[in-house]
Amino acid sequence: MRFLMKFGGTSVADAQCIKRVVDILEGYHKAGDEVAVVVSAQRGVTDQLIALAEKLPTAKDCSEVPPLIAHLRERHMATLRGAAPDYVREVEEIIEKRLASLQHILFAIYNLRELTPRSKDYVISYGERLLAPVMGAALRQRGIPSTVFDGCEAGILTTSQHGEATALSRSDEIIKKKIGSLLKKEIPVVMGFMGCTENGIITTLGRSGSDYSASIIGAGIDADEIWIWTDVDGIMTSDPRVINDARVLKSVSYIEVMELSYFGAKVMHPRSIDPAMRKNILVRVKNTFNPSTPGTLIVRNGHRDSRIVKALTYIEKVASININGAQMIGRPGVAKAIFSALADREVNIMMISQGSSEANISLIVDESHLDAAVDALTPLVTDGIVREISHNRDVCAVAVVGAGMAGAAGTGGRIFTALGRAGVNVMIISQGSSEANISFVVRQQDGPRSVRVLHDEFQLSEECN
Known part of the structure; x- marks a missing residue:
């Protein structure tokens, strides 16, 4: 089987979570399955980046930049030390270079007193830029070869609509060549949430856009299934915070999950189903913290039961x-x-x-x-x-x-x-x-x-x- 597996922010929140993810991936890799991975930023990081970037153009000073950089450094280094101790020196160098670039652009936003859509996309892509090298190192720590790609390097070409870009159809052939060709020998790790225009300008795919990245990459490598790993057992009949006896759905159709996601369901990105639907790829939503549960299967024609409303x-x-x-x-x-x-x-x-x-x-x-x-x-x-x-x-x-x-x-x-x-x-x-x-x-x-x-x-x- 060929899988695309995407892990959300709570699934990669710390070293223990990363090791749990690697346990899952190692099992499929050893069983002979081909797996590519898309990762989100660690929980809360993107929100922190957005909040500071939006504040800087009107801030009295830029004193909040160094503390955020220090916080991101310590959080990612702690995750790295816990998940891939043999690769600390190698990955630390990558993290430091990326933090320096992030700091420079944040200072530039403050000095120019302007946050353009283009610079905002560049800033908020750093959550994935910092986490993905850690995930790649954690796989190599277990003896599993892994190459890390940003969305642009993986072949996700998009429109130039910053903050809500859409993938171009020719992404498929590039992804197949760059990522699909590696699957027999390694587990490639792709940074979610981002792509680039044909001129190489970084774009983002909207909030929760890592789901969309997963579907784009899954379609590009002709995956048998796309698995969205999150912190719930699947798509539920309603928000469990409102309905305490809400139930996990065994199966839903593409159209049903698109309607649910558009109207506020937090599990899937509203556009994330489209690339999978185009190639009729099964999508499964599963819980990283309870991997033995079957989750929810998303298919072209959902299971029609006697219940009218799902x-x-x-x-x-x-x-x-x-x-x-x-x-x-x-x-x-x-x-x-x-x-x-x-x-x-x-x-x-x-x-x-x-x-x-x-x-x-x-x-x-x-x-x-x-x-x-x-x-x-x-x-x-x-x-x-x-x-x-x-x-x-x-x-x-x-x-x-x-x-x-x-x-x-x-x-x-x-x-x-x-x-x-x-x-x-x-x-x-x-x-x-x-x-x-x-x-x-x-x-x-x-x-x-x-x-x-x-x-x-x-x-x-x-x-x-």
Whole structure:
């Protein structure tokens, strides 16, 4: 078997975690399987880099830079000493060079009083740059040959959209040549989260983009399966912090996991399924700390059981925008004007709902995009295209997901009847053409309660054949 295995930040958080990862990889390597690895930054590192980089352009001084560099040095060196003691001198030199480069760019951001998207991508790629050499050394410590690549060296070519780059199709042939050719003799380690443009400029793939990296590399090497190792037993029927009896799903379809990830499920990156789906590669989500559990299998056509709804999730920190006006009725080009204005300000629209009268369009956007969205839409009022724009931050979006909903009469009625009995007011409703997702918007305080009500209504805690 040929595997691509990706290990997230909690899976590589310290030396003990790294050794646990190597135990897993060693078992498959000795069994004769071919394995490539994608690694994330250690837990919390990327957040620290983002926080400081965003603070520096307006900071009074740059005194926070040296302490962060010292912290990163000590954390990674402690991990290295614990996981690969025979390779301390060799890898320490690499870590020191990378920390020096990181420090220089952080000072430059402070001195220039500017953080460009390009420099931000460069800074936040350092979590993976510091960790991957440690992982490679830990494998060699066990006698397993390993070469370490950054995303660019591995062949991940991307668009130039910094912070949310998309892989180009010709990445496949480069990855196959660079990584696929090594699998019979070693376990290559690839830094997740990053790639580069065709001109060699570093890009990142969005938060949790190491999942996307894994799928890109897995597709490039024609893996039999892509395994996403994390700190939970698999994809669950809902967030266990909200539903204490949430259950691990044995199997879900590509479309179901894409809907879940888009609407806030933390296990997978929203775009990470696409490269695997393109090549029909099985994806499995497993727990590094409980490797004997089978996890959740993600396949093209999920297991259709008697349960209509398979999982629930919700997103906080969103905002609703309501666009009203009788002048919108029957007027061509209104939707184009709205969406073009938002696209020009790079506002991501998460949900859309339009009344049949055409006098109202409701949108859901990330709360961080709200101010830009309102600024972009205000000229439409001045120009008489719409009458009024209002917004509300006190909302959250809930998604009810299940391939079994397609063609199943009465599902929507059952959902909203249950919510009505619980006294939950639904503000906006949206359903995609796939029928695998019914989404709705409620007040923020009603989000967790909505999920609990529907989890009970559809008996998601119970096993089903």
